[in-house]
Amino acid sequence: GAGVSQSPSNKVTEKGKDVELRCDPISGHTALYWYRQSLGQGLEFLIYFQGNSAPDKSGLPSDRFSAERTGGSVSTLTIQRTQQEDSAVYLCASSLVTGASTDTQYFGPGTRLTVL
């Protein structure tokens, strides 16, 4: 079946503008995650959604970052008033059931965000 999809693949924006990044998880996966990968670095956890539970936002770097998940499926990560340090690849992942570590996280191809 289809994997995790993300759009756009690449996004170039000007400093101060808002951007929205979209993630479509694997059908049936109840857990969804956002990570950020800065150039040459590992992934940094941002936020986690599981079913109807309150999301774990502990990884969001500032209040300019927010995310929502509509209908338990598609998720949008919004960055307001973008800064140059927001430039990175934003990766989305989804997993089955509870999102516990026993559930493998399947990643999308990411969105490369460049803030000029």
Next chain:
Amino acid sequence: AQTVTQSQPEMSVQEAETVTLSCTYDTSESNYYLFWYKQPPSRQMILVIRQEAYKQQNATENRFSVNFQKAAKSFSLKISDSQLGDTAMYFCAFGDYKLSFGAGTTVTVRA
């Protein structure tokens, strides 16, 4: 805080030979999971292998195997019979639903 350290930024290996990637981590938890992910230039993160901390037996997946030393908090990945398609960045990850990742090791397989 949970940290993951990959001390080898780059590794090069001849096709058909074996390469071992190191990973150490720090945690106060007793039950956890560890993962190795592969990221080719396409950016797609692909799970290579995973290990449950409560299992003493090292995980294997075809040409990929791990050496898990819980007391030493070490989790190395061995790639046997390396193939050109193994060229990628490899990330060690650890945790529960919030994975902590190392900085990665770039593996280049030479023909």
